[in-house]
Amino acid sequence: MIGNLFISTFLSLKAHKLRVFLTMVGIIIGIASVVTISTLGEGMKKQILSSTSAMNTDVVKLHYTMQQDSEEGVYYYEEPDFSFSRIDMKKVQGIDGVKAIYPEYGNFYGGDNLQVQMNYFNIVSYLQVAPNNNAEKTFLCGRDFNESDVGKNAIILNHSLFDYDNQFENPEELLDKAVSINGYMYKVIGILEKFSYESLSQSEAMALDWTTVDSSLVSRASYNELSKSQAIKGINFKLEEGVDKHEVLAEAIGIMEESHQDVKGFFAENDMNQKEMKQMEDAIGSLTMFLMAITAISLLVGGIGVMNIMYVSVTERKREIGIRRAIGAKPRVILFQFLSEAAFITLLGGLIGVGIGYSLSMLAGGFIEIIPVMTPQIFLISSGVSVMTGVIFGIIPAFSASRMDPIKAIYN
Amino acid sequence: MEEIGEKKEPLVVLKNINKYFPAGKEKLHVLKNLNLTIYQGEFIMVMGKSGSGKTTLMNIIGFLDRISEGSYFFNQQDVSKLTENKKSEFRNEYFGFIFQQFFLINSLNVIQNVKLPCVYEKKKSGREQNELGKKYLAAVGLGDKAKSKVTELSGGQQQRVAIARSLINDPLLIMADEPTGALDSETGTEVMEMLKKLNQHGKTIVMVTHDKDLTRYATRVVYMKDGRFLEEAIQ
Ligand SMILES: Nc1ncnc2c1ncn2[C@@H]1O[C@H](COP(=O)(O)OP(=O)(O)O)[C@@H](O)[C@H]1O
Numbered sequence: 001m002i003g004n005l006f007i008s009t010f011l012s013l014k015a016h017k018l019r020v021f022l023t024m025v026g027i028i029i030g031i032a033s034v035v036t037i038s039t040l041g042e043g044m045k046k047q048i049l050s051s052t053s054a055m056n057t058d059v060v061k062l063h064y065t066m067q068q069d070s071e072e073g074v075y076y077y078e079e080p081d082f083s084f085s086r087i088d089m090k091k092v093q094g095i096d097g098v099k100a101i102y103p104e105y106g107n108f109y110g111g112d113n114l115q116v117q118m119n120y121f122n123i124v125s126y127l128q129v130a131p132n133n134n135a136e137k138t139f140l141c142g143r144d145f146n147e148s149d150v151g152k153n154a155i156i157l158n159h160s161l162f163d164y165d166n167q168f169e170n171p172e173e174l175l176d177k178a179v180s181i182n183g184y185m186y187k188v189i190g191i192l193e194k195f196s197y198e199s200l201s202q203s204e205a206m207a208l209d210w211t212t213v214d215s216s217l218v219s220r221a222s223y224n225e226l227s228k229s230q231a232i233k234g235i236n237f238k239l240e241e242g243v244d245k246h247e248v249l250a251e252a253i254g255i256m257e258e259s260h261q262d263v264k265g266f267f268a269e270n271d272m273n274q275k276e277m278k279q280m281e282d283a284i285g286s287l288t289m290f291l292m293a294i295t296a297i298s299l300l301v302g303g304i305g306v307m308n309i310m311y312v313s314v315t316e317r318k319r320e321i322g323i324r325r326a327i328g329a330k331p332r333v334i335l336f337q338f339l340s341e342a343a344f345i346t347l348l349g350g351l352i353g354v355g356i357g358y359s360l361s362m363l364a365g366g367f368i369e370i371i372p373v374m375t376p377q378i379f380l381i382s383s384g385v386s387v388m389t390g391v392i393f394g395i396i397p398a399f400s401a402s403r404m405d406p407i408k409a410i411y412n
Numbered sequence: 413m414e415e416i417g418e419k420k421e422p423l424v425v426l427k428n429i430n431k432y433f434p435a436g437k438e439k440l441h442v443l444k445n446l447n448l449t450i451y452q453g454e455f456i457m458v459m460g461k462s463g464s465g466k467t468t469l470m471n472i473i474g475f476l477d478r479i480s481e482g483s484y485f486f487n488q489q490d491v492s493k494l495t496e497n498k499k500s501e502f503r504n505e506y507f508g509f510i511f512q513q514f515f516l517i518n519s520l521n522v523i524q525n526v527k528l529p530c531v532y533e534k535k536k537s538g539r540e541q542n543e544l545g546k547k548y549l550a551a552v553g554l555g556d557k558a559k560s561k562v563t564e565l566s567g568g569q570q571q572r573v574a575i576a577r578s579l580i581n582d583p584l585l586i587m588a589d590e591p592t593g594a595l596d597s598e599t600g601t602e603v604m605e606m607l608k609k610l611n612q613h614g615k616t617i618v619m620v621t622h623d624k625d626l627t628r629y630a631t632r633v634v635y636m637k638d639g640r641f642l643e644e645a646i647q
């Protein structure tokens with residue numbers, strides 16, 4: 001029965017190829033646009049996920065904040081009345097399941113760098129300083145660290161110092177000069193080339209360590225020296241394998257609350273990354289909503305086209321309907337026949353739309369460096385929506401066909 | 413009543429039926445107080461001028477139209493108030509229709525047309541349907557045309573396909589409304605011979621015709637005039 005229905009559907013559509021194709025255009029556009037966007041969105045999500053999961057997921061960040069998380073995302077800054085001590089760090093290190101800890105000195109980005117004050121004669125400027133990481137650097141002038149610097153205070157200045165602060169006429173004038181940082185004298189051995197954000201590709205930007213991109217560099221020994229005088233804003237700890245993150249976190253928070261009962265703020269997880277991730281997802285989500293609206297409109301237009309073509313088809317095939325009814329087709333058989341035709345048209349349109357949409361997203365993905373991802377959900381939802389469109393807009397013509405009086409249909 | 417060898421089963425019993433069609437504010441009285449009983453094995457011919465109500469009568473007997481007044485017993489069963497679904501089932505199971513204009517479905521090929529009533533019956537497997545379709549196509553002499561397009565056939569061939577289609581569900585009644593009307597006399601005779609053979613094998617046939625010559629095939633002839641049977645009109 002289904003097989004016969006399929007055959008007769010196919011035969012009657014084959015007879016009107018061009019007309020059927022034109023009817024499908026709305027559906028094709030609608031489905032193609034939703035597939036383009038959702039496969040790109042999926043690809044973007046995957047990229048973000050893989051880049052954030054590359055950043056230590058086994059690291060838990062505990063910090064102290066004056067304000068507990070507000071769901072509405074309203075934040076105002078208040079100077080913390082507390083910073084962690086070395087004793088606090090020891091206590092956290094003592095918790096079962098904690099493998100290692102390191103302090104977070106805290107700045108806007110978080111991460112492994114310090115905010116320090118630099119004096120050069122009577123010019124005062126502020127620097128972010130990170131320990132030298134042996135990564136490849138490009139120099140405006142000067143050189144990288146070498147053996148001759150061991151045991152001495154040396155610094156490579158980041159170009160950002162001159163980008164955000166125009167107290168120096170010419171960056172080169174600082175090369176080989178001594179500057180004072182937190183009371184220590186540092187020799188400027190090199191100045192980094194200006195960092196160019198524009199030339200970054202999407203994947204390079206994803207991989208970039210944003211916390212240190214603006215930082216000047218000192219040796220690990222100098223860094224440790226400088227950090228002694230810094231307030232510890234948070235404690236980051238690495239977990240041993242198989243340890244429940246939330247349990248350890250809860251214990252650490254408990255210990256801190258126990259030890260510091262007179263503070264006004266809160267001890268909590270610093271989940272900046274997760275928040276950023278969520279913001280990203282929200283942004284994609286609202287973009288998706290917008291595109292869904294566009295899709296809905298094109299499906300509506302396509303659906304009306306289907307309804308129109310089905311009415312034409314029913315009218316043209318009145319006699320056929322009458323004959324089928326005369327030899328025993330029940331009204332619902334006629335209904336299903338026309339419904340399945342409508343659904344077949346829109347499904348075909350939907351599948352073409354999926355193909356076109358995926359090709360488009362591959363093309364667009366090439367420009368914005370996102371590899372689109374086609375998930376089974378995207379495929380099933382697109383096909384499902386296509387069939388639904390056919391059924392919804394085909395039902396009225398199909399119903400009118402099924403209600404026809406056989407004699408009037410035959411002789412008209 | 414039940415004499416041996418004389419047993420007659422009434423298949424169709426129409427009692428005092430009237431049929432009106434709406435015509436503007438008036439009603440058109442098309443069938444006027446008709447009584448008709450059709451027995452199994454009969455080959456009845458209905459004759460009469462155009463517009464006398466023959467087709468309307470055929471439609472009523474074949475559950476394609478409903479009566480305005482009166483009663484209709486089919487196979488001993490009161491069928492004046494059947495649902496659309498039930499009427500579809502009855503048409504499918506008990507009736508074979510042959511029309512003047514053949515009324516095949518052009519988008520289907522010959523065998524698909526022939527087995528369509530069987531498809532709607534939903535009782536046989538696809539294979540059985542095909543077998544049966546081939547058998548009836550062979551019976552009307554078109555065994556080699558199964559896969560042909562309907563439009564490639566001559567008028568006489570198309571009517572034979574329609575006859576095969578009307579037979580495939582082994583109906584109780586064949587309803588043929590001017591089956592030779594669109595054929596030349598030679599092919600018309602072929603079709604009539606076919607119907608005659610069917611009747612000889614026990615099929616009950618009701619046929620409308622204008623052609624007086626064809627009445628020789630009939631076991632009974634009724635004449636219609638202005639919605640009445642003529643002998644009643646005379647009475
Ligand atoms: N559906 C209809 N609506 C209105 N009038 C009809 C309809 N069908 C038939 N008639 C009228 O009923 C009369 C009988 O028609 P019909 O049964 O087709 O006659 P015949 O088959 O004997 O030529 C004619 O006057 C015709 O115009």
Ligand SMILES: [Mg+2]
Nearest residue numbers: 466467468589
């Ligand atoms: Mg007629």
